[in-house]
Amino acid sequence: MSETQERPKTLSRPIPSPAVSVETKPFWDAAREGRFLIKRCTACGKAHWYPRTYCPFCASGETVWEESPGEGVVYTYSIMRRSPGAAPYAIGYVTLNEGPSVLTNFVDVTPETLKIGMKVKVKFQPTEGGGPPAPVFAPV
Numbered sequence: 306m307s308e309t310q311e312r313p314k315t316l317s318r319p320i321p322s323p324a325v326s327v328e329t330k331p332f333w334d335a336a337r338e339g340r341f342l343i344k345r346c347t348a349c350g351k352a353h354w355y356p357r358t359y360c361p362f363c364a365s366g367e368t369v370w371e372e373s374p375g376e377g378v379v380y381t382y383s384i385m386r387r388s389p390g391a392a393p394y395a396i397g398y399v400t401l402n403e404g405p406s407v408l409t410n411f412v413d414v415t416p417e418t419l420k421i422g423m424k425v426k427v428k429f430q431p432t433e434g435g436g437p438p439a440p441v442f443a444p445v
Contacts (some may be wrong), residue, residue: 316384316411316419318394322436331370332356333437337442341375341427341440343366343405354405375427375440377401384416399425399442
């Protein structure tokens with residue numbers, strides 16, 4: 306790429322500070338430490354996302370926090386293009402290796418190179434207002 310050519314812009318956007326509840330506080334505390342947690346039901350054995358007390362598969366309240374490596378593949382995505390001059394951003398679903406699908410933002414990739422089936426890994430992005438960092442996904 307010559308010095309006169311502009312580099313393709315990678316996807317990004319500011320993320321609002323998340324609402325932290327008693328139920329999700331362990332998740333956000335781990336995010337501050339750079340760890341990605343999911344919930345697993347000890348009754349049926351299935352992992353689930355979004356973290357919540359009751360299993361969405363069997364309705365058991367026997368769920369535990371589990372650290373995940375945060376690796377998976379892009380299931381689907383949509384590129385959001387804003388006004389001229391503003392960088393585009395992408396949201397979509399990542400299917401984690403543990404099974405659940407996570408709604409997320411994609412970063413460190415250009416719109417032209419983001420693909421369904423692409424291997425991605427979680428990273429944490431600061432949020433507006435000094436809240437806990439939010440999980441986003443980038444190519445491996």
